[in-house]
Amino acid sequence: MTVWQARKQRVALAAASCLCLGACASLSVPAEPPPLQGSRRGGVLVIASSDAEGGAPIGAFEPVEVLHDTGTVDRMSPAVRRHMLEALEEQRRLWQERRPRQYSIRVVELSGCVDVHTGPYAATGELLRDRLVVRDSTTVRHEAAPVPAVYAQRCLLAWRAEDLFADVARILADPAAAITGLVYDAAYGFPRAYWPDRGGRDRGRGVLVESFAPAP
Numbered sequence: 001m002t003v004w005q006a007r008k009q010r011v012a013l014a015a016a017s018c019l020c021l022g023a024c025a026s027l028s029v030p031a032e033p034p035p036l037q038g039s040r041r042g043g044v045l046v047i048a049s050s051d052a053e054g055g056a057p058i059g060a061f062e063p064v065e066v067l068h069d070t071g072t073v074d075r076m077s078p079a080v081r082r083h084m085l086e087a088l089e090e091q092r093r094l095w096q097e098r099r100p101r102q103y104s105i106r107v108v109e110l111s112g113c114v115d116v117h118t119g120p121y122a123a124t125g126e127l128l129r130d131r132l133v134v135r136d137s138t139t140v141r142h143e144a145a146p147v148p149a150v151y152a153q154r155c156l157l158a159w160r161a162e163d164l165f166a167d168v169a170r171i172l173a174d175p176a177a178a179i180t181g182l183v184y185d186a187a188y189g190f191p192r193a194y195w196p197d198r199g200g201r202d203r204g205r206g207v208l209v210e211s212f213a214p215a216p
Contacts (some may be wrong), residue, residue: 074175075197084182085172092165094189100214104143105161106131110195110206113155120144127152133215134160151210161190164209171196185212 074081106129120128126146133141139160159167168191171177182194195206 075178081172081175084179085169087184088165088168088172091184091189091191095161095165098188099161099190100188102133102135102140102215103161104131104133104145104211104213104215105159105209106145106147106211107157107159107164108151108208108210109155109157110208111155114153115155116153122146130156130158131211132158132160137162145211147210157207161188161212164191164207167191167196167207168194171198174198181206185209188212 076084117127117129122128124146126149128144129147129152130142131145132139133143137160139158157163168179168182171179177196177198179197180195183192184190185192190209190212191207193206193208
């Protein structure tokens, strides 16, 4: 029931009560408000506002999009989400053009997750942690490689560059999710770091490519 329908119903009930008491005042049924005028862009009604004095049009605004089937509010503005999706596809094309046939990669989860290791250590004194070796988008082996002390006890994600692209695409395709701090690798185009937010399970969690290098 709309607001004007509710008001109309209350007036009708009041009128009926007055008739029963024999003391009806002049009651008027509110008219139905006119429909909102505007233009539709991508399923969203864009309305031109007016100032209070002269009624001069202020112009269309970029609304927060509400998904009517679920009631979910888009946590990023539609314009920002579209721009980030376009940038993601551009970076994906760069990756396809420049990616090495074989590369090594280690992805670190920046969160409260701790994975304690007491060894082995490299001759330089740095802890050795797992790193993926990927050939033609397929993980061919894991190798132990030194990791900087600041990331030594962090949890690792066994992700290829392709997995990073897929994760960012999932976030941008989900109106209930958001992403901040997204940085792409300048040379190869893959997502180098970002902070996803899908709700409670992702809050305060970041993803970082700690190391990446073409492999022979």
